[in-house]
Amino acid sequence: MSLFRTELRRLAKRRFARWMTAGGLLVLVLVAAGMFFSNQKIGPEQWAAAERRAEQQYQEQVRWAETERANCERAKASGANVDYYPPDCADISPPPRESIEAEWFLPSTFDFRETFGELLIPLAAILGMVGFVVGASFVGAEWNTGGMMNLLLWRPKRLTVLLTKLGALLTGLVALALPATAAWFGSMWLIANWRGSTAGMTSGTWQSFLLTGLRGIVLALVAATVGFALASLGRHTAMALGGAIAVMVVGQVGLGILLEIAGVRFAEAWLLPTYALAWMTKTITLQDWRSCNATYTGECQPATLDITWQHSSVLFTAGVVLFLGAALWAMRRRDIT
Structure with a gap:
């Protein structure tokens, strides 16, 4: 054997x-x-959902910028310590829309x-x-x-x-x-x-x-x-x-x-x-x-x-x-x- x-x-x-x-x-x-x-x-449905998420994220950034700009103006008008705000409250602005890409929100x-x-x-x-x-x-x-x-x-x-x-x-x-x-x-x-x-x-x-x-x-x-x-x-x-x-x-x-x-x-x-x-x-x-x-x-x-x-x-x-x-x-x- x-x-x-x-x-x-x-x-x-x-x-x-x-x-x-x-x-x-x-x-x-x-x-x-x-x-x-x-x-x-990844298909059309996933891309459409990602575009909606990107738009939603952008709108959240817009609302945040508006709120912070208003808080900055009120703080400066009241004479409070506003060192954490920029010198010009108008500088508080949301990022450009194109900077928030839909690819970020695509599924794996x-x-x-x-x-x-x-x-x-x-x-x-x-x-x-x-x-x-x-x-x-x-x-x-x-x-x-x-x-x-x-x-x-x-x-x-x-x-x-x-x-x-x-x-x-x-x-x-x-x-x-x-x-x-x-x-x-x-x-x-x-x-x-x-x-x-x-x-x-x-x-x-x-x-x-x-x-x-x-x-x-x-x-x-x-x-x-x-x-x-x-x-x-x-x-x-x-x-x-x-x-x-x-x-x-x-x-x-x-x-x-x-x-x-x-x-x-x-x-x-x-x-x-x-x-x-x-x-x-x-x-x-x-x-x-x-x-x-x-x-x-x-x-x-x-x-x-x-x-x-x-x-x-x-x-x-x-x-x-x-x-x-x-x-x-x-x-x-x-x-x-």
Whole structure:
């Protein structure tokens, strides 16, 4: 019997993996439902209602200006302290009608071209979380229950067993991520048709969205590999989950506060979420408002630092090599007990 097929079946039959996958998919369904019910398609009725709201707002401003102008004139006629009024009460006037735009009062609408790229980030985050937790439990449970020892009696090649498990995990994650991503594209496209707009879509825009979705799947595979490696190192699922909590709560939150107190420039460049976001969006520009770059017009512009997806790829590659390499080294050197 093929070890790879056996591991795939074991992964598919794990109740924790099923429940975790179902939970991640449920979150995506809830997000899609929220997008559907919180947006509307903009048509003549919505524009007419927005024009009425804009006119109503303008009339309120006119009434306010008339009232304040009358109060100003009465206050000055009585000789009261009117420092909070202008020298000439006639200066109190409503804003011009054209300054109150109807667009301000339009309901929320889902513009697929402008918004969908941002919605690929929560998809990647959920897939990454599912991959990390399932990857950690997949190998951690084997160590904790003694299943790894039994498996090595049947197939004594340690590194082959561990890498086959990892291969089965990543294959299963890809089998989940590809249809989930395709369904995400399809559902958001339908929501945009029903509750928004799909105007302006070009082949270049589609290509950009597809590449972003692919980067999200790669990010999930990296998270699954790191979770798998940490659990294998600690020979327990809690090792990976505890490490993740320590990194995110202690390492990221605590480090962020410490860097801010110390006044370190571009403190976000030391935080892992920055690189995950840069990987998905291709570039993040950090700003240091404590620095001033004078322009020819005399303006003060903050110093900037660009974090690109290339920086993120180097960090992720180093992390996978480090943790997976350590797990393979420990598997080869340590006793199986």
